[in-house]
Amino acid sequence: MATTIDQTQAQTEQWHALAQQLRVDSVRSTSAAGSGHPTSSLSGADLMAVLIGKYLKYDWENPENPGNDHLIFSKGHASPLLYAMYKAVGAISDEEMMTFRKFGSRIEGHPTPVLPYVDVATGSLGQGLPQGVGIAIAGKYLDKLPYKVWVLLGDSEMAEGSIWEACNTASHYELDNLIGILDMNGLGQRGPTMFGHDSKAYADRARAFGWHTIEIDGHNLEEIDRAYQEAVQTTGKPVMIVARTFKGRGVSFLEDQLDQHGKPVQEDKGAQAIQELGGESNIVIQTQKPDPMDAAPPVGNAPVDLPTYELGDSIAPRAAYGDALKALGARQDVVVLDAEVSNSTYSDRFAKAYPDRFFEMFIQEQQMVAAAVGLQVRNRVPFASTFAAFLTRAYDFIRMAAVSRANIRLCGSHAGVSIGEDGASQMALEDLAMMRAVHGSTVLYPSDGNQTIQLVAQMADTQGISFIRTTREKLPVLYPPDEQFPIGGSKVVRQSDNDQVTVVAAGITVHEAIKACDQLAGEGINVRLIDLYSVKPVDGETLRQAAEATGGRMVVAEDHFPEGGLGSAVLKGLIKSEGYDLMPLKLRHLAVRIMPTSGRPAELLNAAGIDAEHIANAVRELASQ
Numbered sequence: 001m002a003t004t005i006d007q008t009q010a011q012t013e014q015w016h017a018l019a020q021q022l023r024v025d026s027v028r029s030t031s032a033a034g035s036g037h038p039t040s041s042l043s044g045a046d047l048m049a050v051l052i053g054k055y056l057k058y059d060w061e062n063p064e065n066p067g068n069d070h071l072i073f074s075k076g077h078a079s080p081l082l083y084a085m086y087k088a089v090g091a092i093s094d095e096e097m098m099t100f101r102k103f104g105s106r107i108e109g110h111p112t113p114v115l116p117y118v119d120v121a122t123g124s125l126g127q128g129l130p131q132g133v134g135i136a137i138a139g140k141y142l143d144k145l146p147y148k149v150w151v152l153l154g155d156s157e158m159a160e161g162s163i164w165e166a167c168n169t170a171s172h173y174e175l176d177n178l179i180g181i182l183d184m185n186g187l188g189q190r191g192p193t194m195f196g197h198d199s200k201a202y203a204d205r206a207r208a209f210g211w212h213t214i215e216i217d218g219h220n221l222e223e224i225d226r227a228y229q230e231a232v233q234t235t236g237k238p239v240m241i242v243a244r245t246f247k248g249r250g251v252s253f254l255e256d257q258l259d260q261h262g263k264p265v266q267e268d269k270g271a272q273a274i275q276e277l278g279g280e281s282n283i284v285i286q287t288q289k290p291d292p293m294d295a296a297p298p299v300g301n302a303p304v305d306l307p308t309y310e311l312g313d314s315i316a317p318r319a320a321y322g323d324a325l326k327a328l329g330a331r332q333d334v335v336v337l338d339a340e341v342s343n344s345t346y347s348d349r350f351a352k353a354y355p356d357r358f359f360e361m362f363i364q365e366q367q368m369v370a371a372a373v374g375l376q377v378r379n380r381v382p383f384a385s386t387f388a389a390f391l392t393r394a395y396d397f398i399r400m401a402a403v404s405r406a407n408i409r410l411c412g413s414h415a416g417v418s419i420g421e422d423g424a425s426q427m428a429l430e431d432l433a434m435m436r437a438v439h440g441s442t443v444l445y446p447s448d449g450n451q452t453i454q455l456v457a458q459m460a461d462t463q464g465i466s467f468i469r470t471t472r473e474k475l476p477v478l479y480p481p482d483e484q485f486p487i488g489g490s491k492v493v494r495q496s497d498n499d500q501v502t503v504v505a506a507g508i509t510v511h512e513a514i515k516a517c518d519q520l521a522g523e524g525i526n527v528r529l530i531d532l533y534s535v536k537p538v539d540g541e542t543l544r545q546a547a548e549a550t551g552g553r554m555v556v557a558e559d560h561f562p563e564g565g566l567g568s569a570v571l572k573g574l575i576k577s578e579g580y581d582l583m584p585l586k587l588r589h590l591a592v593r594i595m596p597t598s599g600r601p602a603e604l605l606n607a608a609g610i611d612a613e614h615i616a617n618a619v620r621e622l623a624s625q
Contacts, residue, residue, distance in 0.1 A: 018053055028270075029083060040185070050228060112403060132180075134374015150181065158202060179231045186245075212239045299333035317452045325383060338385050347385045373400075383456075383459070384410055388412020398465060402439040416428065419601070430563075440464040444535065476511065500551075500623045506531065509590075509610055525623050554588070
């Protein structure tokens, strides 16, 4: 018995020494940078010392080890603590840690996957737990490996609705491999948090969502140890550890003090802070490695038999999207998520064929995008779909997915006024602008079924964030089954040697433009019609050639608000990287400039000024010049 007590005491002393080193290094790195969040790091140091000292299973020499646990700092501003942990396990050097927030350093102000140990970028609060849900879904249902997903949460971010979307989803999927650690230090950026140190308030809420909850003193190392032990043994539900801590713990002039958030320790007080914490040290610990296990079998190379449609058929691009997903299901790496509209986006066709790789996110668009980001961490190829209008709810998650260098595919259906009677609340009229603005994004807008099939298939192997805008209405098939549609290309639908005006369209306006071209041909007006299905990257060369051939006379017609959509993409394509080199442009931009109402699609296209009649009139005006 005495030996056991001695061993426990020695272990506790080691954890304490490690926690103090994590605190000292958090102070050192932020002081050297002249910015950062040391007080938020000091509060969680004891929690993280026990985690890496005993529970976290990770092979630091092989971050791709399939058995590795996953650690997400949802409170990403506590990055000094994370980097101090990386130093303590020997993953980075002290010298690199001290490059915190310096230009060119991997040790950024908030964590990003530039470091191989970071799964997802954090810093926009409320995202780490939803992303952890995606990784945990992969672990339990796809990888079927015993790794745990540990998420360090801040109490301020518990006010974010996305946190409770995550709690809701984690409980629904019984993610007992997901453990939230709430660093409840009671203070936010400008003052006390909503519930301060009321751990019961947080625990009651998590418990109401179906989580197993544990309330502890987050600076009592033995309590932390027992809580982690209970957490890893819990089955059937996720675990939330609510740890009462103090911001700035261990430094007399910082601990539990208001107005210290995001402020480094001033140089004249740095030595005092480090002395109070026990001085600098260079403890290097050996974390547990996961048990040897085989990686998931290679996926993604299965043959895919893509469906095709015959000329003259009519099919809605949203339905073609569903057919393409079902075909891609032959690849074991493809997974699909939807936000309870799968019978409208037609992702239900994949769900029926491959129910084990379809994950319903219900009406939780933020959680859907976050889960897609988590799934791609585990090398899955996620497609997530909902009405394009509702992706606006998840835009911050899409933006942060780009910071995460994530590879996700998004589908927005029910785009534009052409959806008809549902009215403006369901009409995506901002989505092209929204998605074009995302760093490195690919934005696609097909006009027929075969084009949709080809583009969806390419999305599966496209890096970064790709988005396809699908139309609700059934549209005639314009292209033969063997036609190819490379991303970054376009299709010249009509062309002659004496074209007078170029018309650029995409999606449903391609069909309106064809009607206009047929009418204008009878009047002796030849039109060069471009189907600009790849909105980003845009086929600038074809646009420039068309503009030159038609004397700079161009009509752009789009089922989107004028800002940031097809018209902006056309102008970007016309301007070469070294500058504009065309003759003066005579442009007519037809876009939705009204707030639409309910009505039949044809009525709404006409009211918005983007139907065949308005396209033809714009061409006539330019041709007369």
